[in-house]
Amino acid sequence: MRGRDDEWTDLMRSANAGDSVAYHRLLKSVTPVLRAGARQGLSRAGQPPDQAEDIVQDILLAVHLKRQTWDANAPFAPWLFAIARNKLIDALRRRGRRIFVNIDDFAETIPSEPPAETLPTVEISNHLADLPPRQRDVLRSIAVDSVSIKNTASKLSMTEGAVRVALHRGLASLAAKLRKD
Template identity: 35%
Template sequence: MFEREAHLKQLMLRGLDGDATAWRALLTEVRGALTAYYRRRMIGHEADVEDLVQECLIAIHAKRATFDRTLAFSAWAYAIARYKLIDHLRRQGRATVVPLEDHAVLLAPHTVEDGVVRRDLGRVLSILPARQRRLIEDVRLRGFSVAEAAARNGCTEGAAKVSVHRGMKALGARVAVHED
């Protein structure tokens, strides 16, 4: 590990002194480490890894004059990588998408919080009109198909789909407003 750091720092110093071959070698070696770094942090977003690696390599190149020759190269490079990752995540937005199929977590049986979660879920759903609330409860919470929920609530399947969709959108907007 110390040998690798010494090797990378030596390449960096030679690159700073004008050795183009050393500079290319440094960027080539750092590329693999950056790819691994971003892959570990971008699970589910693998398509963004190569873009992040490229952005980081460009930043290392552009900011090379700020490198303190007395400090470790890896720490400096990983600081740049970390800031590029943070910038990327900020650009993606803060909204977290939770699949509706995972609603069972909200209603997990045998938990201490079960009553509190059910109460909170009831409060959130109470903002919806009664029919829309019943449709969402049937489809999203009780596991009925849209056709079954429509029959139970006296509407067409198409109307049920639209109602569930609009209700979920309204709930998402309401919850997002309260999270800020």
């Protein structure tokens, strides 16, 4: 392990001094190590390792762009692995928390047709008819017609707060009525 670190450090010193062959050898030598580390990091995070190559390319690009910031008196490997760790973290943050599930596993449980309405339209209209006019209009607009609170307020010449109050009271009245029935 120590021999590899010394070799990488020597290659990076030569590369920064202008030796393109040393730079090419360095990149060729670190790439498999970075690829394995990226795959392992993705796997530990519960992510599929198929994105490892993108992370490796990000690491190599960062090394190339920032290579003049490396202290030639320090070992190269810790500097490289700090960049690799940060690029892996960046990639995981971009991906967010995702759980990959094969949809075929649930094909039998997913309904092929939408479920039927729970109450017929006539019955809904009858329940709404028993409400005060403002509550009925607000409920019909929001719950039946799927209009937003903002648009309902504009349509009924009410404030958004008044629409929310009417909606809450209308739902409470309906719930109480349905409990009695």
